[in-house]
Amino acid sequence: MPYYFVRKLECFTRLSDENKRALIRLSQNVQLVGPHRDIIREGDSPEYVNLILDGWACRYKTLESGQRQIISFFLPGDICDPHVFVLCEMDHSIATLTPVRLVQIPRDALLGLTEQHPRITQALWWETLVTAAIQREWTVNLGQRSGIQRLAHLFCELLLRLRAIGMTENHTCPMPITQQELADATGQTSVHVNRTLQEMRAMGLITLRSRLLTIPDLDRLQRVAMFNPNYLHLNHEGAHLDANDRDASPLHAKP
Amino acid sequence: MPYYFVRKLECFTRLSDENKRALIRLSQNVQLVGPHRDIIREGDSPEYVNLILDGWACRYKTLESGQRQIISFFLPGDICDPHVFVLCEMDHSIATLTPVRLVQIPRDALLGLTEQHPRITQALWWETLVTAAIQREWTVNLGQRSGIQRLAHLFCELLLRLRAIGMTENHTCPMPITQQELADATGQTSVHVNRTLQEMRAMGLITLRSRLLTIPDLDRLQRVAMFNPNYLHLNHEGAHLDANDRDASPLHAKP
DNA sequence: CGCACGATTGATTAGGGTCAATAATGGTGG
């Protein structure tokens, strides 16, 4: 079973063997959660940091009117809010989309880890900032792009994130979510998502069936979406950091 | 001249006199920037952390098509990305909206501050997490709300944030931005914003003229917007923290 | 006073929502 979160953090910087062992030791008390279950709800007080070992999950908010917005997707290896403890209560919910294997990391365990491993601290910082960048890009996506562009952009993002953790094969990646969920993420109705997907298939932009997405020409899809991958910061920006660097303050990272 | 950023951080937790003096010492080398000027551009490498002493600014992104999305607003006292140095290059731009007084804080100055003042470190953490929460709420706003609701929601958010730093008078606050900018923030055209504002005025929800916004009945506007202020975490959630607490790790904050 | 920018208005159109019905799919138990 691959450790996706190790792969993910290695997108940013080199990790020592000791770093990796420490990360892997977190995977105690693995929990299995079925699909479409809440992991934590708006209003709850955060007690753990959730690390998604495998499967997909999402942040979401439900309005009084019943409308739901999916705010972001969690993929294998993603960690849900490593610094959430500063706040007293959750302002959104997190739910599984597929069956999920996760670990709930107690505050002290995570604190111990970062105290012992400056490089991991840096990498978690990078992960936090990239998460924020993704959220900003979603703001742009919902505010400025058309239906087809929103879906195209989402597919580009998910493909690159999945590729970063080694979950793609050639031009194909898993896409284990329903059209309703794509609709909730892109601020459309499922009816319109359905029609837009058909249009994208007709244009030869994608194949999507059996929960598998194929993008024959990623450049073309990126052009359709006006997608610029810079916000994902996937180019080993922390490669210059010595794996044994003592200084773990994010304010110290030398760009 | 009030120190809005001190007021803002005090929304989270109590600060000692020494904390405050240290914060105020940052205000060396104040810069005056005219309206509608870029402070930092997408692609630039971040060299400073910008602290807005006074005036309004915004994050934005421009697409190849020329469309612009305003991603967030910076109000007096806001600090632009205290932890940005982990990343090599900016994935968005920041520009002034009004004339702005700001300080560009060098990395080392900020690092020194947080090393000396654990309480400030905590408060900056809170600020970072609230900024992320605001971004999520904008995602919901753009994805799920109608034109009038988006504007109403934005006005509610801005009023509460301005009230937190003491910039409101009764039901009135400054709103020094154009309809085009409201449009770029809410993902609409300025024509439609204009019509929606007229509708809101006709409903008695707001008064907006001479760059002043009045909200006679905030509860009512909140209901229209389906606005829930919980995501702003403005209820002194860090009040329990002793101002001399030694431990500054966000993972340690006891909710 | 005149200029530039921002606000306002009107007419028309298009993208996407709504509602409702039907068809595929896939998982389950007998």
Place this chain on the structure above:
DNA sequence: CCACCATTATTGACCCTAATCAATCGTGCG
């Protein structure tokens, strides 16, 4: 292995919000 049921996907008809284009009006300011 197959029948059944629940979910998910698909289609059609119609409607409405908000975009577009273009012109005009205000207003603050040098």
